Amino acid sequence: MDEKYFPESIEQKWQQHWEQTKAFQATDDDPRPKFYCLEMLPYPSGFLHMGHVRNYSIGDALAWYKRLQGFNVLHPIGWDSFGQPAEQAAIKRGVNPRDWTEENIALMRGQFKRLGISYDWSREIAAHRPDYYKWDQWFFLKMYERGLAYKKKSPVNWCPKESTVLSNEQSSGGVCWRCGAEVEKRDLEQWFLRITEYAGQLVDHIKQIESSWPEKVLKRQRDWVGRSEGAYIDFPVKNSDKKIRVFTTRIDTIFGATAIVLSAEHPLIDELLEASPLKDEVMAFARKVKSEKATRGRIVEEEEQKEGINTGVLALNSFSGESIPVWVANYVLLEYGTGAVMSVPAHDERDFEFAQKYSLPIRRVIERISHEQESIVHDPLSADQSIAMPHAFTDYGILVNSGDWSGKLSQDAIVEMAKYAAEHGFGEAAVTYRIRDWGVSRQRFWGAPVPIIYCEKCGMEAVPEKDLPVQLPDHAEFTGSGESPLAGVADFVNTTCPKCGGEAKRDTDTMDTFVDSSWYFFRYCDPKNDSAAFDPAVAKQWTPVDQYIGGDSHAVMHLIYTRFWTKFMRDIGLVSFDEPVKKLLTQGMVTNRVEGTDEWKAMSKSLGNGVDPDEMIAAFGADAARLFILFAAPVENELRWSETGIEGAVRFLRRVYTMVWRWHERLSNNAGVSPGQNSTGESNGESSAGARALRRKTHQTIAKVTSDFEELHLNTIVAALMELFNEFGDFNADPGTASAGDVFAVREALESLVLMLAPFSPHIAEEMWEKLGHKGGLLQSARWPQADPELARCEELEIPIQVNGKLRSRVLAAPEVTEAELRTAALNDEKIRSLIEGHEVVKVIVVPQRLVNVVLR
């Protein structure tokens, strides 16, 4: 140890030590309680950015804390190494995606090690390696067996820039999640995973995690799954045996239905119009709507004009016995509900707008109810049913003009009318969901091949499990065109049928990379297993994940897929719980000013506002960089990068280091117990007031830091450590002359400080710990310090005295002072007495140990 703080040599020394001693390897079958600390695995772009540094520093702080608390901590890392950038590099620069990926992984592994993140490197995984993606394929086949993976032709989201399909989650808002290009609709044969099968559970099981996942993530998931309770109602078509089924959440408004409106893509249109003279006109309209949709993708700048056409067909409302016209319109979605709605203009804004445009009747069937009087409040505008209202009335109320149902409350009618429809065979109560099945086919090379074979004789056949993995070929033509590069690799495509042995062809699509990340953290538990994705017994020791940390950008992608995957794994007996992640933290973005603007945006190479972690490490050290990034803001806030703050972190570390250097000789001569082992120990010596104050601050700090760690309030922990250190300034004892009692207090304070600093700046903590006389590294010898409430207690309290709620004075009091004593002390205070003079004391509020408020008139 040098007298001066040189981060570089200290950090290298301990990184080597950790590597040689395999310090952070987790052991299975360990009697200690487990803690699974997980951060979202990175895509190996080749460079860590500051957002990564933040993410992994948070996770590492928690991993260190839990280790020092005596937990058996699993803290693994791996690579989300399939995906577009590798293929783009192949297209643009002709490199092999595998080599490119492996090189990037090597670069980033080096960066992680220079940061000193305490990973168990023996469990490292990478999605692009056959021993990993074999199990993607295995899971796919398990789903296929159960009908949860299926192929169908459907309009899908197509990113024109990347020439590939995107899932709904990846094209949310009508733009590609990766490149931001506007998404188009294309009709393609695609593989889907039946996530809709689990829609109900994805909503219901939120109960299990709602106190420990951020509300904003859960809200987005609830919205995305979009559970909606209502009813299906059949409308028989006149002069036909067909029925049109609609979905509605407002069956109570059905007497106000003045039309049925079909989506332009509705499959029934053809059949209904067979004999109609209007056929050509309607079909032309439907085609127009469809083509508009295809070119526009999902982007709707401002609300689109509603357009429709009357088909001339009539359908029967079984509740009212009335026949109403069937329309086709552009505002009805095929994908939701049944692709058809009953139009109730009086009570639905969209139907209202449509009805106004086409002069459809607007019939009011719900009146507002006044809760005070439990009576109907007549809206003068609707007294005459035929007069248009200014708006639709969309609230619940009381039914009117609804035959026998009139007079009922909406809430009751909704239940009873669905029941009635079911009993009479023209409907049923139903729950629908917004979420659609997960499209996983990608027309790309750099992913796990879909393990399916097409035989002319036998049709579609699953690759037998013994033939897995279906390996990616070494070479392919990367043209960037729409078809998968695999289609051009003859010895990949051409194979034999597993059933008949005849000539057959392989599926040439690969799977969405979100398949890889849906289950990767189970593989960490058993990463070398070559006969299963993981051994359920081993996984059971570690999972579910205790704390997961990552960005909230994956709220409806990765975080919903992985919940789905876990439920599937439960159903095939691999795990025994519903939810994979107990606690989720979504850390805020690290942003930087975009040069020449006032905008703060996430650091990125293309914006030119990135900060290279390696440069930070070189200039300030990994310890200071990590300390600063955790101190600068609460973990969930956006962090606006600034270089000036990091120097404060360096200064702090240097001051602590210098203090340890100043005392280490005296302390190691006087090698005592470490605070964790004997925090209440007698200080065997006289203790000065300064030493007592230092011990008090030490124990107060331990208590605060420990409780803040449970909530991951890392910024206030750092502040508390700085405060503890500042107490040394007030103490100011001389190592040469200090009494045994003073030395004890210093040892306790410094050792506690070093231990509590370890989660933030582990290298310097190790170095100082060694200097304080402990050999072998922190992890072997150290335990988190224990706060002693007795020592943390103040000897004297300063009690604020208020008059009429305004602070006027303070008195000193012992902590055990009684309410009456405090009251007397306050009233006898000179300052307070002079303020009371000439006034009547109405009452005196005494809050024990906190304050006194004298109320005057």
Place this chain on the structure above:
RNA sequence: GCCGGAGUGGCGAAAUUGGUAUACGCACCAGACUCAAAAUCUGGCGAGGUCAAACUCAUGUCGGUUCGAGUCCGACCUCCGGCACCA
């Protein structure tokens, strides 16, 4: 439009959940050391007011509840996110 979240010094932010507002750090100012600068150390630092104090005003705005409000209630303003014809 709908649904969330947030507004506290020059800046990042604290505040044991209704009890001393601005902890900790950055920036800034002054002093010590130095021939000098940097580094380091010491002190100061919400606004007004005063030689100094007293005192007054301050947590987006306006009102309310309370002995007491950054915290609770009501209305509004602003910013940031998400969703967007979901029947």
